[in-house]
Amino acid sequence: MNHTQPQPIPTPIDDTIELVERHLSARDLPALTEQLGQLPVPDVVLAFERVSSKERAVLYRLLTKARALEVFELLDPTLQSDLLHGLQDAEVTRIFAELDPDDRAWLVDEVPAALATRLLRGLPEAERASTAALLGYPQGSVGRRMTPEYVSTRKSYTVAETLERVRAGLADAETVYTIPVLNDARRLVGITSLRELLGADSDALISTLMSDPHSAEAVEEAEIAARRVTDLTLLAMPIVDSEQRLVGMLTIDDAVRILEHEESEDAARQGGTEPLRRPYLSTPVFSLVKSRVVWLLVLAIGATLTVQVLEVFEATLEQVTVLALFVPLLIGTGGNTGNQAATTVTRALALGDVRPKDLMRVLTRELRTGATLGLMLGALGFGIASIAYSLQIGAVIGLTLLAICTVAAVVGGGMPLLARAVKVDPAVFSNPFISTFVDATGLIIYFMIARAVLGL
Amino acid sequence: MNHTQPQPIPTPIDDTIELVERHLSARDLPALTEQLGQLPVPDVVLAFERVSSKERAVLYRLLTKARALEVFELLDPTLQSDLLHGLQDAEVTRIFAELDPDDRAWLVDEVPAALATRLLRGLPEAERASTAALLGYPQGSVGRRMTPEYVSTRKSYTVAETLERVRAGLADAETVYTIPVLNDARRLVGITSLRELLGADSDALISTLMSDPHSAEAVEEAEIAARRVTDLTLLAMPIVDSEQRLVGMLTIDDAVRILEHEESEDAARQGGTEPLRRPYLSTPVFSLVKSRVVWLLVLAIGATLTVQVLEVFEATLEQVTVLALFVPLLIGTGGNTGNQAATTVTRALALGDVRPKDLMRVLTRELRTGATLGLMLGALGFGIASIAYSLQIGAVIGLTLLAICTVAAVVGGGMPLLARAVKVDPAVFSNPFISTFVDATGLIIYFMIARAVLGL
Numbered sequence: 001m002n003h004t005q006p007q008p009i010p011t012p013i014d015d016t017i018e019l020v021e022r023h024l025s026a027r028d029l030p031a032l033t034e035q036l037g038q039l040p041v042p043d044v045v046l047a048f049e050r051v052s053s054k055e056r057a058v059l060y061r062l063l064t065k066a067r068a069l070e071v072f073e074l075l076d077p078t079l080q081s082d083l084l085h086g087l088q089d090a091e092v093t094r095i096f097a098e099l100d101p102d103d104r105a106w107l108v109d110e111v112p113a114a115l116a117t118r119l120l121r122g123l124p125e126a127e128r129a130s131t132a133a134l135l136g137y138p139q140g141s142v143g144r145r146m147t148p149e150y151v152s153t154r155k156s157y158t159v160a161e162t163l164e165r166v167r168a169g170l171a172d173a174e175t176v177y178t179i180p181v182l183n184d185a186r187r188l189v190g191i192t193s194l195r196e197l198l199g200a201d202s203d204a205l206i207s208t209l210m211s212d213p214h215s216a217e218a219v220e221e222a223e224i225a226a227r228r229v230t231d232l233t234l235l236a237m238p239i240v241d242s243e244q245r246l247v248g249m250l251t252i253d254d255a256v257r258i259l260e261h262e263e264s265e266d267a268a269r270q271g272g273t274e275p276l277r278r279p280y281l282s283t284p285v286f287s288l289v290k291s292r293v294v295w296l297l298v299l300a301i302g303a304t305l306t307v308q309v310l311e312v313f314e315a316t317l318e319q320v321t322v323l324a325l326f327v328p329l330l331i332g333t334g335g336n337t338g339n340q341a342a343t344t345v346t347r348a349l350a351l352g353d354v355r356p357k358d359l360m361r362v363l364t365r366e367l368r369t370g371a372t373l374g375l376m377l378g379a380l381g382f383g384i385a386s387i388a389y390s391l392q393i394g395a396v397i398g399l400t401l402l403a404i405c406t407v408a409a410v411v412g413g414g415m416p417l418l419a420r421a422v423k424v425d426p427a428v429f430s431n432p433f434i435s436t437f438v439d440a441t442g443l444i445i446y447f448m449i450a451r452a453v454l455g456l
Numbered sequence: 457m458n459h460t461q462p463q464p465i466p467t468p469i470d471d472t473i474e475l476v477e478r479h480l481s482a483r484d485l486p487a488l489t490e491q492l493g494q495l496p497v498p499d500v501v502l503a504f505e506r507v508s509s510k511e512r513a514v515l516y517r518l519l520t521k522a523r524a525l526e527v528f529e530l531l532d533p534t535l536q537s538d539l540l541h542g543l544q545d546a547e548v549t550r551i552f553a554e555l556d557p558d559d560r561a562w563l564v565d566e567v568p569a570a571l572a573t574r575l576l577r578g579l580p581e582a583e584r585a586s587t588a589a590l591l592g593y594p595q596g597s598v599g600r601r602m603t604p605e606y607v608s609t610r611k612s613y614t615v616a617e618t619l620e621r622v623r624a625g626l627a628d629a630e631t632v633y634t635i636p637v638l639n640d641a642r643r644l645v646g647i648t649s650l651r652e653l654l655g656a657d658s659d660a661l662i663s664t665l666m667s668d669p670h671s672a673e674a675v676e677e678a679e680i681a682a683r684r685v686t687d688l689t690l691l692a693m694p695i696v697d698s699e700q701r702l703v704g705m706l707t708i709d710d711a712v713r714i715l716e717h718e719e720s721e722d723a724a725r726q727g728g729t730e731p732l733r734r735p736y737l738s739t740p741v742f743s744l745v746k747s748r749v750v751w752l753l754v755l756a757i758g759a760t761l762t763v764q765v766l767e768v769f770e771a772t773l774e775q776v777t778v779l780a781l782f783v784p785l786l787i788g789t790g791g792n793t794g795n796q797a798a799t800t801v802t803r804a805l806a807l808g809d810v811r812p813k814d815l816m817r818v819l820t821r822e823l824r825t826g827a828t829l830g831l832m833l834g835a836l837g838f839g840i841a842s843i844a845y846s847l848q849i850g851a852v853i854g855l856t857l858l859a860i861c862t863v864a865a866v867v868g869g870g871m872p873l874l875a876r877a878v879k880v881d882p883a884v885f886s887n888p889f890i891s892t893f894v895d896a897t898g899l900i901i902y903f904m905i906a907r908a909v910l911g912l
Contacts, residue, residue: 235691270887281804300785333756443784
């Protein structure tokens with residue numbers, strides 16, 4: 001007899017799996033995200049049970065925070081630990097770490113806090129960073145620098161219970177001196193310290209010892225969080241997710257390292273070079289050249305402006321060659337005044353003493369400062385130049401110094417704020433940059449005044 | 457009847473007292489020091505018992521460390537505590553705080569460690585600094601920044617005993633997490649931490665828990681000690697006297713504050729201004745001017761060099777006015793190259809990556825870096841200038857750029873090291889300073905080459 005193999009009737013879930021698998025193999029993550037968003041949670045769980053552990057990890061990472069939590073709880077325990085390993089899998093983390101920030105737009109949410117910590121714990125620092133990327137903490141965020149190896153306690157625990165937790169945590173915890181206090185929803189509600197625990201009697205409740213916590217969100221810029229740690233002189237600061245759930249701690253020594261790196265970067269930028277990756281003496285000359293050549297070229301090209309300006313006034317120069325003698329002095333002084341203002345304001349920004357919204361206040365202060373400096377130098381310049389050359393030349397030099405110092409101070413003070421306002425590192429408007437800019441402006445001012453005074 | 461008052465026969469000790477009192481009223485401290493040095497200890501004690509508590513404090517401070525300890529032990533207890541108060545007396549501290557370092561040469565020794573701590577404890581931070589001066593710790597030394605409020609233990613103590621000391625110290629101690637270990641001579645022999653204590657069983661001996669300590673001498677530069685704390689990421693580091701006796705601790709948050717202050721200072725100096733004492737916006741314009749005007753004047757006066765150089769070459773300028781067009785471009789590029797080198801090397805010095813003895817290595821690296829940059833810019837400059845003007849002008853510009861970049865890099869890289877070698881803050885050879893220096897040199901190079909190439 002002839003038997004025909006009975007065709008299995010495709011069920012909606014089969015289609016789903018098919019779709020999912022097609023998208024997966026095509027690495028079409030955005031499409032997957034959208035599709036998973038539409039599926040009812042139980043179907044998602046079903047889908048999870050049918051795919052490989054790597055694929056499961058990828059899929060999981062595409063769920064919204066709320067669903068991720070639901071799904072995780074519905075998974076059977078073996079699959080849960082399976083999933084955790086999958087999420088730490090080098091290949092899986094790579095898939096996400098390699099995404100550039102824009103593509104991460106659809107990487108909908110952070111991973112639930114409970115998972116985040118479990119994922120990061122026990123990982124060597126290097127892998128931690130890449131895994132943190134997978135958790136949705138952007139490049140340069142404190143989420144990438146925090147440690148998950150901490151000891152926490154609960155409001156309802158006693159001192160004795162907490163000390164037990166501390167003893168248990170001693171082996172792994174990176175910091176045990178600052179102890180974050182959580183409520184039953186794992187939310188950060190307070191902070192206490194080993195010091196306070198030692199002072200209290202052992203059956204006292206933590207809720208009576210804890211004080212209001214300072215904290216930072218995992219997605220915040222690492223530098224800002226680090227600055228908070230050192231400004232408040234904390235030994236460690238809790239890092240939370242968008243729902244105030246504890247995900248890690250930023251220790252003061254990591255904060256110091258973060259800030260030191262920033263300082264080096266600012267210092268380098270101020271000097272118009274890229275920061276070095278290794279100690280000076282172990283940096284190959286080639287890398288030294290690389291760290292400087294780009295800026296040097298940009299500045300040199302900017303400086304050709306001065307050539308063009310001078311060409312415009314070449315006639316004036318030929319008539320009164322003596323004017324050429326003062327060019328380096330005048331633009332030099334302008335550059336110096338600009339640098340002084342820029343340095344002061346840049347540092348003030350780094351320390352948080354000044355904000356972009358203070359622009360007007362800064363400008364008026366620099367205007368007054370620059371004008372005062374200009375008056376002093378101008379008077380001096382007028383005196384010397386009138387004696388050495390003529391009263392007219394003296395007037396030109398004096399007035400130019402006054403004008404240049406004022407302009408330079410305002411430009412130098414304003415640039416860093418504008419940079420910050422447009423989210424550029426203020427230090428990028430480095431001193432050389434400002435000098436070059438002020439050079440051209442200064443020359444124009446100089447020759448305009450000269451023409452007016454000398455009646456050319 | 458006539459009675460004649462019987463004259464008391466002057467004993468040697470009376471003379472001593474007289475002498476002492478004369479010197480005291482004359483504030484002739486050096487003479488006092490010498491005299492006290494010759495007296496046998498018992499006589500010193502006698503003298504101490506006869507003078508006022510303020511005078512006693514002054515006298516005491518003039519004893520050598522060894523004698524100071526002897527004398528203190530021989531004094532009767534009431535006088536001992538008297539002396540301690542006398543040494544904290546505002547007027548007494550002022551007498552010594554006001555001495556400039558040279559005069560302090562004869563301020564023979566540090567105060568014995570045991571006393572030092574007792575003196576500093578319980579003082580508000582402000583008075584601590586002035587008292588530390590009295591103890592013989594120079595301006596800017598870590599002795600002025602350390603805290604005396606710490607908890608220490610002994611090799612021979614058990615964990616339980618130490619934890620008791622910690623609990624007892626909780627109220628006052630500024631730091632209880634890092635615990636220095638002393639031997640019976642009060643010398644620092646090890647370090648342990650509250651963390652380790654919690655991990656050990658309560659009857660274990662400290663000697664079995666402690667590890668080798670990192671430390672700094674109280675007279676060491678605060679910045680260097682602070683850098684050690686952050687580099688080794690210690691929470692606190694023991695500060696000892698010249699005999700390894702514990703006098704205080706430097707906590708990481710104080711270390712961070714010290715370094716932050718240094719950073720601000722360096723940043724300011726790099727920009728050729730004095731650091732501000734208060735936040736930018738709350739600094740009066742007048743102070744802003746003050747922080748800048750001196751440097752600006754110095755640099756302006758330095759810049760008159762360029763005027764003189766140009767005067768020398770005025771004839772050449774009149775013949776070929778086009779040469780004037782490139783002056784700002786050329787000296788600007790020189791200044792930038794110099795700044796880049798100076799910034800990199802200054803930062804390397806601050807981080808301890810480079811030492812003055814590395815001068816030759818730095819110079820050769822900068823020579824090669826500068827030459828390479830010069831070749832690149834020179835080639836570019838030659839190309840552009842030959843097209844825009846003439847082959848000859850192109851040659852002049854190209855060669856000048858090559859020469860200037862090389863010189864500037866070497867000068868910029870060398871200056872900070874020379875500064876450090878002669879114990880001047882490297883950041884003082886600020887970028888503006890180097891620009892000005894390079895400006896003059898650059899002009900000479902430029903016109904020499906121009907004359908040679910153009911055969912003037």
